[in-house]
Amino acid sequence: MTPNAASSGPSRRSFLASTAVATAAVAGGVPLLAACGGSDSGSKDGTTSGKAADKLLPAFVASTVAKPDLPSKNGSASGYTGKVDLAGLSTSVPDKLGTGAPFKVMSPFWGSPPKAGCAYYKALDAAAGTKVTWQNQDGNTYGQKLGAVLASSSIPDMVVVPGWELVGKIANAVTAKFMDLGPYLAGDKVKKYPNLAAIPSDAWRMGIFGGALRGIPMPAATANWITPLYRKDLFDKKGYAVPKSPDEFMSWAKEATSSKAKVWACGDMTWSAWSIFGVRGSGTIGWDTGSDGKLTYRVEQPEYLEALEWVRKLFDAGVVHPDDKARSGDAGQRFAAGQILVWNTNIADWYGKAAEQAQSNPDLQIDAIDLFGADGGNPTLYASQPATIWSLIRKGASKATIENALAAANFSAAPYGTKERMLVDYGVEGTHYTVKDGVPVKNDLGNSEVLNAWVMLAAPAAYYAHPDLPDIARKQVEWQQRMGAFMKKTSTFGMNIVEPSRYANLSSQFEQLEIDYVRGNKKLSDVQQAISTWKSSGGDKLRDWYKELIDKNGSGN
Structure with missing residues (x-):
């Protein structure tokens, strides 16, 4: 099955929805x-949580069927890289x-x-x-x-x-x-x-x-993070080195972009920027207690603004495809056509796009950029639920x-x-x-x-198991294992939390604001003002609520 590709600049909900079935079908999650x-x-x-939840x-009771070639490590999925013995399939539901x-x-x-x-x-x-x-x-x-x-x-x-x-x-x-x-x-x-x-x-x-x-x-x-996929075949053809820092990415992006040739370096990189700069996820896992003992939400992290500023620079430099800026069309199709060379998307699309193109574009090779930190060192990544x-x-x-x-x-x-x-x-x-x-x-x-x-x-x-493209299953697992070595768990990891309903829409304005800011349609002061408004409109009170909850239930990390 070929998954539906996410459209350009999606909302969090539409992005996850568009790839949910792809992940379920090919990754078991x-x-x-x-x-x-x-x-x-x-x-x-x-x-x-804690003993009450246990x-x-x-x-x-672990399954003993089909031991994986690549066991789960550092929070990764497991992987099967051989052909399944269709004549010797086990039975897990005998009756x-x-x-x-x-x-x-x-x-x-x-x-x-x-x-x-x-x-x-x-x-x-x-x-x-x-x-x-x-x-x-x-x-x-x-x-x-x-x-x-x-x-x-x-x-x-x-x-x-x-x-x-x-x-x-x-x-x-x-x-x-x-x-x-x-x-x-x-x-x-x-x-x-x-x-x-x-x-x-x-x-x-x-x-x-x-x-x-x-x-x-x-x-x-x-x-499990949004994965910056790149066109390895085109990188190799041009002799490009895979970027290992935000500055290297910008330099490479300017070199790779040629509007005359209808080639741009990338699509909207906001999703990968969160990981590169160490910004926590949205929702309940956006909260964490730092080494100073202070509980903060993701928009209060200094890295939040740093990530947005870097993505805005990419847009300002003209290295992002115009349709991604306009949030139109299909970024996955642009990637397959070689119009963008880096596409940050759900990791399931690594297989989905390769399988889709296997017959019509046999020379296409897809790989993933290892996430790097803001200074070019190791990233700080936060575990998914x-x-x-x-x-x-x-x-x-x-x-x-x-x-x-x-x-x-x-x-x-x-x-x-x-x-x-x-x-x-x-x-x-x-x-x-x-x-x-x-x-x-x-x-x-x-x-x-x-x-x-x-x-x-x-x-x-x-x-992950792709009998037709086993090398991709191996690469998916190995990428997660490498990145998982830099994974941290937030204070609310593994907890199923419902916030008080009065705070239900407290953070809803940030997604559109992020989209507008990186495209140059809002000012940095607009984002800063939104953060201040978030605090005064309930963010500070919600912080107190989370602090009490964590004190009572213990930390997830």
Whole structure:
């Protein structure tokens, strides 16, 4: 499957949404934003961590199927670089756990959903013993639909909730409208569902909402950052050295850019600039306590302005493609066409773009620039949360519905190297894919039906495996491992936090302001004023709230 490329200069939400299914399909995990949780009443704020959280978690029983060539290290995904033995696939669900009782699932979907009763859905239901009615919703506008459904009295039996949609009233609605799965999954109870038992405990901890285990997680690598991909084939042809500092990047960018030849050095580099200059992520992981003991938010870091100033210099120097400046078109297509030589994007697009171009552009070679620090030394990188998408079961669901929903999730969480994983990811051999040189290749029906439905219910521990392009899987893991050596965890790492609703929109103005500032449409004083306003409008009070929360629950780092 080829993922949809992110458009130029996307918002945080649209950027993550556009690549979420790509990551789920090819990496076993989803990026980047922190999630929120509520309380049992649906009205209180806070988090559950430490020993209190440990008591709620399922027992961890590692999978022994298909040992990875590259084990997880420094927070990376694991990697499989050999061809899978299609004739010797293991079975992770020896007995159907579903009873065939029907249930409805609402999930975000990117692209055109297949029709009900299609060959893919029939095959999955038959294998898992389920009968799922899919209520797929446009992933790009999912938050609007999710908010409306959760505010209504008619909620589907199972709902997929991405962390980037947990804003405003949705966060509290998750606690109010979805059930505690502890009676079915806590402790040794999870062993009925071995694939769910193999999900790492850190990911399960992120499924605690309002003091109860409600969310079935899709695990993610914590060494997971927007990746500056570059056209290695064109770098080699021109004799360019890969930049190793912001100054080197600027010098190279000026040399590489030729508007006459319709070649620009890069697209909008804001996402990589956050990592280069050591700026924390948005949302709850944007808070951290420094060595001086002071708790600050990301916009208060001196590095925040430094990152924005560097990106603005790139725009001012004319090295950013004009369409990226205008936030139009498709940056991924410009990258494939050689119109931009560096594209910072989700790491899943490394494989996605290479696979897309494999036949039409066989000379294309993609690699990733190692993130460097502001002074050209080692970067300071902040860990991503270990899970940011969940499937949840509505309160009041019947026992039969619950058991069938868990059976579906267990099937979807099958590890690499199993029959179940092949069925979820590729469909039925001969119907959705054929095997060429030992590698499964989807046909047109596979590309139209085997998309992003079942993969959203649950996932195994994060991994990369591309039998057709194994070298990319290796490079993805090795890049994460190298970068993970410089990873720090914030004070709120691994915590599922819901902020008081009165602060829900406190930081909402910064994203557009960042976009405008780097393009020269706002002044530095405008950004500085926004930071001051943020503090006086509630930022300082929110800091006190976070300090109390961390003092009570302990630090995540």
